[in-house]
Amino acid sequence: MRYAQGGGLSEEGRSRRERVRLAAAEKFEQKVPVPQIAAELRVSERSVERWHRTWKAGGAPALASKGQAARCRLSDDELAELDRLLEAGPAAAGWTDQRWTLSRVRDLIAARFREQYTVPGTWYLLRRRGWSCQLGARRAVERDDGAVEVWKKETWPAVKEPRRPSAPGSSSRTRPASR
Numbered sequence: 001m002r003y004a005q006g007g008g009l010s011e012e013g014r015s016r017r018e019r020v021r022l023a024a025a026e027k028f029e030q031k032v033p034v035p036q037i038a039a040e041l042r043v044s045e046r047s048v049e050r051w052h053r054t055w056k057a058g059g060a061p062a063l064a065s066k067g068q069a070a071r072c073r074l075s076d077d078e079l080a081e082l083d084r085l086l087e088a089g090p091a092a093a094g095w096t097d098q099r100w101t102l103s104r105v106r107d108l109i110a111a112r113f114r115e116q117y118t119v120p121g122t123w124y125l126l127r128r129r130g131w132s133c134q135l136g137a138r139r140a141v142e143r144d145d146g147a148v149e150v151w152k153k154e155t156w157p158a159v160k161e162p163r164r165p166s167a168p169g170s171s172s173r174t175r176p177a178s179r
Contacts, residue, residue: 014065021063024051072125073115082109083129102126 020041027037034052038045054062074082085093085108090100093108106122109115117125 014067018063018065021051022060024048025055025060025063028052028055072128073117074109074113074125078113079129082113085112086131 020043024037024041024043027040028051034045034048038048041048051063072079086100086105090098090104093104095104102119102122105126106117106119109117109122109125
């Protein structure tokens with residue numbers, strides 16, 4: 001399941017979901033129909049059916065939360081340091097331009113913290129930390145808008161080919177005079 005901010009559920013969210021599953025287990029024991037359980041607990045029938053299969057196989061303990069799906073391999077101190085490194089910019093980390101790419105962040109993590117992440121894993125880590133994808137404005141820092149305007153007015157008209165005049169003729173090879 002995906003979440004809007006990509007951070008998954010907090011401990012409180014996991015315990016709330018666990019309480020809902022355990023409430024469903026009590027209703028399974030009372031032989032309440034699946035659609036009624038789904039309506040009362042405000043969940044989908046498909047979820048209730050999945051919980052019911054799990055409950056039949058292992059009872060109420062099988063519906064308990066198993067904890068966080070994937071634990072971060074960096075400690076809180078390392079994550080704070082990573083945030084500081086990213087905020088300092090790529091130039092401070094040794095790159096010549098001002099772009100953080102996922103590959104660069106992955107390499108930074110590997111060099112600094114001795115942890116290997118994949119490119120998608122790096123993206124998940126950054127998204128959980130509150131970073132977002134940013135696209136450049138595609139304008140060079142050295143751009144001179146005045147020179148661009150002069151070029152458009154003076155140079156471009158001389159270089160641009162004039163449009164073909166409208167005259168009788170044809171683009172067909174088989175009937176050259178058909179127009």
